[in-house]
Amino acid sequence: MRVAIIGGSGKMGRWFANFLLKEGKEVIITGRNQRKLLDAKRQLGVKVATNVEAVKSADAILISVPIDNFEEVVEQVSPYMRPEQVIIDITSIKVFPVETMHKHIKTGLTLGIHPIFGPGARSIASQNFVLTPTNERERTLAQKIREYLEIRGAKVALMTPQEHDEVMAVVLGLSHFIALVSADTLLSFDKLKQMEAIGGITYKVLLTLVESVISEDPELYASLQMSLPNMTEVEKLFQRRGKVWVDLVKNRDKQEFVDRMNALRSRLEEGNPDFGKAYENMYKIVEGL
Numbered sequence: 001m002r003v004a005i006i007g008g009s010g011k012m013g014r015w016f017a018n019f020l021l022k023e024g025k026e027v028i029i030t031g032r033n034q035r036k037l038l039d040a041k042r043q044l045g046v047k048v049a050t051n052v053e054a055v056k057s058a059d060a061i062l063i064s065v066p067i068d069n070f071e072e073v074v075e076q077v078s079p080y081m082r083p084e085q086v087i088i089d090i091t092s093i094k095v096f097p098v099e100t101m102h103k104h105i106k107t108g109l110t111l112g113i114h115p116i117f118g119p120g121a122r123s124i125a126s127q128n129f130v131l132t133p134t135n136e137r138e139r140t141l142a143q144k145i146r147e148y149l150e151i152r153g154a155k156v157a158l159m160t161p162q163e164h165d166e167v168m169a170v171v172l173g174l175s176h177f178i179a180l181v182s183a184d185t186l187l188s189f190d191k192l193k194q195m196e197a198i199g200g201i202t203y204k205v206l207l208t209l210v211e212s213v214i215s216e217d218p219e220l221y222a223s224l225q226m227s228l229p230n231m232t233e234v235e236k237l238f239q240r241r242g243k244v245w246v247d248l249v250k251n252r253d254k255q256e257f258v259d260r261m262n263a264l265r266s267r268l269e270e271g272n273p274d275f276g277k278a279y280e281n282m283y284k285i286v287e288g289l
């Protein structure tokens with residue numbers, strides 16, 4: 001089976017090229033910058049082509065381009081797609097790419113997928129994937145892909161593109177936002193080196209979150225903040241909640257602070273037998289770095 005990866009010279013494209021090659025698939029990659037593309041060709045030992053040539057010659061197509069380039073790529077390749085071809089996008093949002101594929105691709109079968117991991121992932125085992133089929137044919141394809149991924153140890157969830165984007169506004173959007181604002185706050189203090197040297201596990205977890213976000217691609221993170229639905233509402237809610245806690249501290253309202261913290265604990269404990277292990281898990285994360 002030959003898989004064309006549009007954007008195969010990029011970070012996730014290379015990751016999937018490597019994965020598919022190890023799975024015994026033939027891979028052909030594309031990219032805009034020729035030097036980068038040839039570098040990926042050398043590194044991966046795969047063929048390179050233009051987007052149209054790659055699509056014409058492939059059985060399946062994986063689109064791994066930034067959100068902002070997605071529609072131009074789909075428009076460009078859609079006239080060359082054949083009915084038996086499968087086209088999968090791995091964009092980190094799902095409503096826009098899935099609607100765009102449906103709008104332009106009239107032959108072939110499409111499916112939106114979101115791998116919830118970055119290009120640093122060492123293997124597919126234990127990684128999360130969300131598949132977003134929207135009709136019977138896509139559901140049948142999603143079921144096959146789910147089995148394929150689960151046999152290899154991945155965890156797979158199926159949901160609508162809308163549900164995916166709503167969930168991701170919190171899972172990715174809010175987490176990234178907290179990391180960015182935390183970085184901005186931390187860097188307002190001097191003695192950061194000293195803090196790091198003597199900081200305990202909670203501080204190390206905060207630094208890990210901050211570093212893991214700040215070291216990523218700002219273009220991708222900006223696109224996510226601007227594309228995920230209701231991001232402003234989510235972040236305003238965070239600010240409102242923040243103000244409540246700021247006021248409790250400012251007013252030295254110890255009892256209300258304790259009551260609220262206990263109430264949050266009770267809610268998190270509900271139906272979660274592993275709740276008490278969170279601190280233990282933090283040690284594992286930090287010590288495993």
Ligand SMILES: NC(=O)c1ccc[n+]([C@@H]2O[C@H](COP(=O)([O-])OP(=O)(O)OC[C@H]3O[C@@H](n4cnc5c(N)ncnc54)[C@H](OP(=O)(O)O)[C@@H]3O)[C@@H](O)[C@H]2O)c1
Binds near residue numbers: 031
């Ligand atoms: N990075 C992550 O952690 C992550 C995780 C899950 C999903 N994703 C999704 O994966 C996709 C790719 O992300 P990435 O991090 O791999 O980005 P990236 O490193 O910037 O790679 C994007 C690739 O797309 C190529 N490209 C852009 N426009 C193109 C066009 N018109 N024709 C052909 N190739 C084109 C780029 O080529 P040039 O560089 O030559 O322009 C580059 O090779 C995004 O949709 C992102 O949302 C990313």
